[in-house]
Amino acid sequence: MSRSYFVQGGVRLDGEIEVTGAKNSVLKLMAIALMATGRTTLTNCPDIADIEAMAAVLRLLGCEVEVAGDVVTIDTPEEISNEATDKAVQKLRASVCVLGALVGRTGGAVVAMPGGDAIGNRPLDMHQRGLNHLGAETHMDHGRVVARAEKLTGAEYRLTFPSVGATETFVMAAALAEGKSVLSNAAREPEISDICELLSKMGAKITGAGTSTIEIEGVPELSPVSHRVIGDRIVGATWAFGAVMTRGDLTITGVDPMHMHVALEKLRGAGAEIEVLGPKSIHVVQEKQPLAIYTQTMPFPGFPTDLQPMAIALAAVSKGMSVVTENIFESRFRFVEEMVRMGADAETDGHHAKIVGRDRLDSATVWASDIRAGAGLVLAAMCADGESEVCEVHHIERGYPEFIENVRSLGGIIRAAEELV
Known part of the structure; x- marks a missing residue:
């Protein structure tokens, strides 16, 4: 209406x-909560409609999400769905950030092509190529991104453009891959540093956030923590x-x-x-x-x-x-x-x-x-x-x-x- x-x-x-907290950070931080079993707490969250939209996506995947004031609490179970194909996903551009989190955590994902603002073409080619380098097979199927990997293995990947979304997808997936990954021509936005800080608090081994080269040493699992949004x-x-x-x-x-x-x-x-x-x-x-x-x-x-x-x-x-x-x-x-x-x-x-x-x-x-x-x-x-x-x-x-x-x-x-x- x-x-x-x-x-x-x-x-x-x-x-x-x-x-208050950054919209372009908090939605991605919420997606990262998928990567660790237990309760992740985010503070300084903005009171915006996209928070509830992202909460709806996480609930579809099996999480319990509570939004109370500027605090978002996400309880992630041991077993989560890796199919985000509901209409709730298509309404929210940032929902694509669950792609890297799901592939890293479960070895696969089916994510509907997202919607969001009408500001121009924002293809997912770089997201897919990054996952391909880590060992995942990806393809488009009737408006959905499908990714599958028996095992993710660390790799070197250079972005053709410093895409924020593609940087996020690669870093999230690489955090739970086996071995070392290096991402070149990475996005340098403060929100990328915020995402890497949360992952590091959870046990990920990441260096170079905020620079054009990010190195990620994969770990077997991550643990939930509390984090304040920039x-x-x-x-x-x-x-x-x-x-x-x-x-x-x-x-x-x-x-x-x-x-x-x-x-x-x-x-x-x-x-x-x-x-x-x-x-x-x-x-x-x-x-x-x-x-x-x-x-x-x-x-x-x-x-x-x-x-x-x-x-x-x-x-x-x-x-x-x-x-x-x-x-x-x-x-x-x-x-x-x-x-x-x-x-x-x-x-x-x-x-x-x-x-x-x-x-x-x-x-x-x-x-x-x-x-x-x-x-x-x-x-x-x-x-x-x-x-x-x-x-x-x-x-x-x-x-x-x-x-x-x-x-x-x-x-x-x-x-x-x-x-x-």
Whole structure:
């Protein structure tokens, strides 16, 4: 069922906001719980719809999952199913991360091709090739990935692109393989380091997490532990962009500033004053109209593709002409069409977007195509004259905990459609 937010323009975000655990980490950590018999406890978990969606996938596989506040408890039995083919799987892109966990734990898996955001093609070829190197046979069968292995054996594998998902699949499976594995051109995202930290706590032998070469010495079994999820760098940076766009004053806590380094440097280039207050705290102030930016999305430590909509929204209210280049997901520029509805002077050419900024946008009815596009549209609506309607906001709620409450706490004027009755 489609839902909408109504957002009043002309506001300034002001105050303090605490960021909780990373969506792009917690769902994978939940999958890792499949790899050890017993109770795994995750803390600092975000209150987002995708948590319950992932819990549903784990329950299908035989786990007992309890979500209570920011704590997720997963009880994994000795015998688990390795077939994740229900509709619940197809709704959640991150559900593919059970592939490596299941192959590592049970020697096989049947996983339905996942759904998720409509941001472009995300094939599983690299996931499969990684498992092939470890000794598994894989193939596609009527929209399902099928993997089987009598024994997983350590191997060397070089990714053709530093895919986060393929890195996760290989590392999880290799953790329970026999012998040593080396993954080259691995993804370097902080979420990868978080995943490797949990695996190491459980008894895995992993070195090089956070670098382009990860070494894994396989172990016979893993043990359940408790683990705190890292802060969400994308959510933290979203609020930082919101502060700059609305010429606000925000203190953002709960996330490592180094995980947002490139994004914060872009905001400094736009004229923002940004002070690092501590290991998990920054202060962002913007007093004048932001300046134009030039950025391109790249794998970490580059500018994240998840922040591309925020970069375009910022450019639309900045002084001068900005250029934003998308190198990761080809369909993310659907966001530009919605910005044009709001009066943005923007056009795309291949994987480049050119935006000439203006002081204020126009209120309009716009549609969110994915999590980040939805958040970007709300920020843009705050910079418009009048009230805008942002439709399909269920996307936002998959990635941003207590979104309406947080916007209101910072001075934003936002209502859900059902509140208008």
